[in-house]
Amino acid sequence: MRLFACILAMAAAIGPAWAQDLPSWNEGPIKDAIIDFVTAATTEGGPGWVEPEDRIATFDNDGTLWTEHPVYFQFMFVSDRIRHLAPRHPEWKLQPPFKGILEGDTKAVAASGEHGVTELMAVTHAWMTAEAFEEIVSDWISTARHPRFDRPYDSLIYQPMVELMDYLRDNGFQTWIVSGGGADFMRPWADDAYGIPPQQIIGSQIAEDYQIIEGKPQFMRKPQVFFVDDGPGKPVGIHRHIGKRPVMAFGNSDGDYQMLEYTTSGDGPSLAMIVHHTDGDREYAYDRDTHIGRLDKAMTDAPAKGWHLIDMARDWSTIYPEP
Amino acid sequence: MRLFACILAMAAAIGPAWAQDLPSWNEGPIKDAIIDFVTAATTEGGPGWVEPEDRIATFDNDGTLWTEHPVYFQFMFVSDRIRHLAPRHPEWKLQPPFKGILEGDTKAVAASGEHGVTELMAVTHAWMTAEAFEEIVSDWISTARHPRFDRPYDSLIYQPMVELMDYLRDNGFQTWIVSGGGADFMRPWADDAYGIPPQQIIGSQIAEDYQIIEGKPQFMRKPQVFFVDDGPGKPVGIHRHIGKRPVMAFGNSDGDYQMLEYTTSGDGPSLAMIVHHTDGDREYAYDRDTHIGRLDKAMTDAPAKGWHLIDMARDWSTIYPEP
Ligand SMILES: [Ca+2]
């Protein structure tokens, strides 16, 4: 077993990065920048060398590793849960924000503001054990389907990014998710989808209590925010969980600004990239004018900061894995 | 480099656990229990098999990996910092809890209660960047000396536990620290001392803000508690950072009760052990009657729970590494 893994590892070590490592990336400056960085990072004695323990790459999730339109998939999960629970809550027909969800009136939901979001989160994410929540998420991800693509949400992951993460791991990098979404919403499916185990998933978290329920230790989820892993929260989450600066970071919106900034502010080599959604045919096209995944300041500052824009239409030959 | 590591790994894989893996452990039921568990965990197809990704072992730090008497070493750090800063704070001579520290009057410090502790933490742990704090801790650990043993604190680690963690890693286990002490207090030296990188250190944390200071991203430490990783906080910290139940846990006090309970409540194989401080000659002897590292309820319940007590005097042939 171990010997077999070893032989594979040696085979992988024989040459530098081959083009076939990233088959869904078109030739061009972005693919070159990735391969050049990784080749330099793994060339001992060279100026771009990165010690193996410092090879840390962080990835935003929504819009960077999977699609986030027409709305964040975690919000689709919330809507589906509300609809599923509605028969037991006839009062919701009259009560915002539930009324808005049930009637598909997103403006009414938005108008319910922070209080509305808190109520939705409490009903769909809290007052249950971590185990129960994990089961609900797993059920949902295996049954729900995206309205436009009619495919499971976890098949709407970006094939080029999956290849990139594999390629990085083959070159001794740790791949971490650093998402504004809920850590416990991603953990049930992220290992299968991306090859990222639960301990390398940083995300927003709600309050949890350790309790013995029917003789078994459980984590009771409570409707209070414990940590928001977005914007300046992303480097803080990285510092809390990883305890060192990444050398690579990938994001797609202004919520990733500080993560990219932190990653590229070290003395050594670093690489930051932004997935620019330019492909309305195969996926979606948006940047400065969207309510989901707004990319404005980070795009403006990218050239001065040395951050690369991945042009989805130009740089990716494939968007999603084969169904 | 990779090939060399590979040959080493293959050499390590050739046989089962040899006695020479744990030279500082005396023969007896505890050493047998460890080797039996690990042998079974790595025997594919056997009843004790643990999937490689589930081989997670968690270790308390104070009193489990290093000495914690006469007081927690992090408290020694606080005292030393207060004394170091005192010339700039003449008012401390009259002001508790600082007065108590400066006069070596531990009772007065204790009498200042939670408010006193908060004041001490604010002065010694906060209102500085994470980078500055790391430097202060690194300086301290390389210069301060334990009052009884006249050795650096990071040399007062338990040689048998260092060997145990190496042995576990050789068998595909991840080794994690789950300590009531500060994560940022341990990270600067734990990799050298234990071979545990920063991302596998879970501990208590204070509030941090991401700020740009003189053009550089920094984490500003603030005098508010963010998370207390002790007692029921330990399984919560494990859940937040690792996202799955460990199969092995090692502690030494009632503050580890819930971590051991959580670890041993799964359906699969698990092993929990408590370091029992029985050796007043070579280290310290204490359990139910101490203010530092009190072991009472966990010792009472250990037999019923199947938790093993490591008898330091009986089970360890060596306590500390050779100076
Ligand atoms: Ca995003």
Ligand SMILES: [Ca+2]
């Ligand atoms: Ca302890």
